[in-house]
Amino acid sequence: MKKSLMAACLLAGSVTGHAGINNLIWDNVAYDNPVYTSTGALAASAQGYVVSFWVQDTINGLICAGVDTFADLRYEMSDYAGYYIYESVEPGIYEPGQGTTTFFNTPDNGSLYTEIRVWQYFTDGQPHTQQDFDLILAADLSTIEGIWNAAVAAGVSHGTTGGSTATDSLGTPVTGLVDSYSSLTLSASAVPEPSTYAALAGLAIMAYAVIVRRRH
Secondary structure, eight states: OHHHHHGGGSOSOOOOOSTTEEOOEEEHHHHTOOEEOTTSOBOOGGGTEEEEEEEEETTTEEEEEEEEEOHHHHSSOGGGTTOOEEEOOSTTOOOTTOOOOEEOOOOTTSEEEEEEEEEESOOSSOOOOGGGGHHHHHSOGGGHHHHHHHHHHHTOSEEEEEEEEEBOTTSOBTTSSOOOOOOEEOOOOOOOOHHHHHHHHHHHHHHHHHHHHHHO
């Protein structure tokens, strides 16, 4: 049922390319393997959660390939909190639906490691909308690791899981999708002080400013 309901939401295009050029797709709807909070509830972006996507580049190391909200906000389907469908795009120019190819240095006839990192970006206890995430979704991807590290250090609810996907002679995942990860249950929040939330929001503003400077 989930597959059929969400199929129309999957961004058009298949994973194609040459060695080191990949457009990766993360899709836990296909595997029916959602992300849970420490209480057992589905991780909802309406409750402040975001998911980031990472690739082990053979030259540059583990790099962020994108950030997105869960399907409850991204696709306005409240029953699909904890689920995501994300197609990587060129870092720093994310436009939903454009399907821009991202360039990764990936192993030919080898094993490509990828992972997701999830954290509670908003910790104010208020319901949130897609527009509330505009800054973090527009942030330069090179800054996401710093935002993630700050969130973890602050003790917000977070978690990560990953795995390896076989690649063909072109360095492209054999399955066309990033393989299913182990089930992910997030840590309990340390209930950060309001000042911590403000600091995290400030990081997103600075990350967005990086993009603005680069475009001018």
